[in-house]
Amino acid sequence: MGANDMKIIRNIEALRAVVASSKKERKTIGFVPTMGFLHEGHMALVKAAKAENDIVVMSIFVNPTQFGPNEDFESYPRDEARDTSLAEQNGIDILFLPSVETMYPESLTATIHAQKRVSVLDGATREGHFDGVLTVLAKLFHLVQPDGAYFGQKDAQQVAVVQGFVADYFLPLKVRVIPTVREQDGLAKSSRNVYLTEQERADAPVIHMALRRARMEVKEKDKTRVLANIRAIVNQKKTHEKIVYLDMYQYPSFEPVEDWEKPIIIAICVQYSKARLIDNEIIGGA
Ligand code: AMP
Numbered sequence: 001m002g003a004n005d006m007k008i009i010r011n012i013e014a015l016r017a018v019v020a021s022s023k024k025e026r027k028t029i030g031f032v033p034t035m036g037f038l039h040e041g042h043m044a045l046v047k048a049a050k051a052e053n054d055i056v057v058m059s060i061f062v063n064p065t066q067f068g069p070n071e072d073f074e075s076y077p078r079d080e081a082r083d084t085s086l087a088e089q090n091g092i093d094i095l096f097l098p099s100v101e102t103m104y105p106e107s108l109t110a111t112i113h114a115q116k117r118v119s120v121l122d123g124a125t126r127e128g129h130f131d132g133v134l135t136v137l138a139k140l141f142h143l144v145q146p147d148g149a150y151f152g153q154k155d156a157q158q159v160a161v162v163q164g165f166v167a168d169y170f171l172p173l174k175v176r177v178i179p180t181v182r183e184q185d186g187l188a189k190s191s192r193n194v195y196l197t198e199q200e201r202a203d204a205p206v207i208h209m210a211l212r213r214a215r216m217e218v219k220e221k222d223k224t225r226v227l228a229n230i231r232a233i234v235n236q237k238k239t240h241e242k243i244v245y246l247d248m249y250q251y252p253s254f255e256p257v258e259d260w261e262k263p264i265i266i267a268i269c270v271q272y273s274k275a276r277l278i279d280n281e282i283i284g285g286a
Contacts, residue, residue: 006087006088006092006093006094006095007093007094007095008084008095008097009094009095009096009097010096010097010098010099010102011098011102012098012102012143015094015096015143015144016143018094019057019143019144019145022054022055023145027053027054027055028052028053028054028055028147028148029053029054029055029056029057029144029145029146029147029148030048030049030050030052030053030055030056030057030146030147030148030149030150031049031056031057031058031059031140031141031144031146031148031149031150031173032045032046032049032056032057032058032059032092032149032150033058033059033061033136033137033140033149033151034058034059034060034061035060035061035062035063035076035191036060036061036062036077036078036079036080036083036191037076037077037078037079037082037083037191037194038060038082038083038086038087038191039181039189039190039191040181040189041152041154041180041181041188041189041190042058042152043086043090043181044152044178044179044181045150045151045152045178046058046090046091046092046150047090048150048176048178049148049150049176050091052148052176053146053147053148055093055094056091056092056093056094057092057093057094057095057096057144057146058087058092058094058095058096059095059096059097059098059140059144060080060083060087060095060096060097061096061097061098061103061136061140062076062078063103063132063133063136064100064104064132065104065128065131065132065135065136066126066128066129066130066131066132066133066135066136067129067132068126068127068128068129071126072192072274072276075195075274076191076192077191077192077194077195080097084097096140096143096144103136103139108135111131111135112131112134112135112138112165113131114130114131114133114134114161114165116161116164117157117160117161117164117252117253117254118130118157118161118254119254120245120247120249120254121157121245121247121254121267121269122157122158122269122278123157123161123254124245125244125245125269130157130158130161133158133161133162134161134162134165137149137162137165138165141171141173145173146173147173147174148173148174148175148176149162149173149174149175149176150176150178151175151176151177151178152177152178152179152180152181153177153178153179153180153280153282154180154188154189154190154278154279154280155278156251156252156265156267156280156282157254157267159175159177159252160251160252160253160254162175163175163252164252180279180280182208183205185205186205186208186209186212187201187204187205187207187208188207188208188277188278188279190275190277192275192276192277193275193277195272195274195275196272196274196275197239197272197273197274199239200239200240200272200273200275203237203238203239203240204240204270204272204277206233206234206236206237207234207268207270207277207279208279209233210229210230210233210234210268211230211266211268211279211280211281212281213229213230213233214226214227214229214230214266214281215281215283217229218260218264218266218283221260223248223257226248226266227246227247227248227266230246230266230268231243231246234246234268234270239272240270240271240272241271241272241273242270242271243268243269243270243271244269244270244271244276245267245268245269246266246267246268246269247266247267248264248265248266248267249264249265249267250262250263250264250265251263251264251265251282251285252265260284261284262284262285263282263283263284263285264282264283264284265280265281265282265283266280266281266283267279267280268280
């Protein structure tokens with residue numbers, strides 16, 4: 001399939017049919033699950049998926065079960081026309097755009113509950129978030145039957161939880177992790193960046209700058225100091241409401257730091273007036 005014959009699919013039967021015919025032709029499937037409002041971060045996942053597979057399926061679904069009651073499900077940015085044309089330009093073969101009713105026709109008989117790697121950071125501050133992520137991914141993985149599924153390191157806790165889930169249930173797919181794509185000034189690309197005011201947008205690169213500085217200081221193995229310095233740098237800017245969390249763990253276990261030679265993640269979440277931004281640095285390891 002070329003760039004001009006992207007299939008747009010909205011229902012389960014049609015998706016199953018196109019997956020079945022791809023499987024019959026022994027084509028490998030790369031899958032890029034997203035919530036849309038596409039940007040270059042998503043496209044880096046697409047590029048890797050295209051390089052490693054015969055066809056690429058992208059889903060765009062703002063999944064209600066991963067949003068808490070006071071979160072931005074309603075106001076999450078959506079633009080189907082723009083996303084569709086970007087997906088086509090980027091060589092997606094199959095674009096799956098289900099409705100909430102399509103993905104959740106019934107209340108669930110059995111639920112998925114994330115219980116490791118989720119007691120901190122987004123797992124602690126967004127109750128039920130990773131249960132919702134795994135629930136929708138379980139549905140999507142069963143439908144798409146991908147050989148590889150592509151995720152961004154920007155959502156590093158999500159990556160760790162998904163990798164654990166895929167391993168636990170022997171799901172027959174590879175989880176591929178793609179480095180965070182950034183704006184020129186270092187701000188991690190995110191669909192939510194459109195909700196930054198002009199001043200917030202000007203200040204937000206401080207998040208990445210502070211994390212990068214911390215990368216050097218980790219050598220001294222002083223967690224309190226590393227985190228205090230990040231906090232001080234971020235708080236030199238005044239537009240954010242607060243730092244929701246800032247912490248450091250072994251990666252991907254999200255256990256307390258004990259072995260400084262093993263991979264460590266420093267993760268931060270900053271709340272602006274209408275956008276909650278996350279970023280991280282992983283230090284050590286591959
Ligand atoms: P989202 O649409 O925000 O749920 O993101 C869909 C996928 O794209 C997730 O695996 C994200 O981690 C990934 N992603 C989002 N932003 C970036 C970025 N700036 N760089 C790399 N991957 C990203």
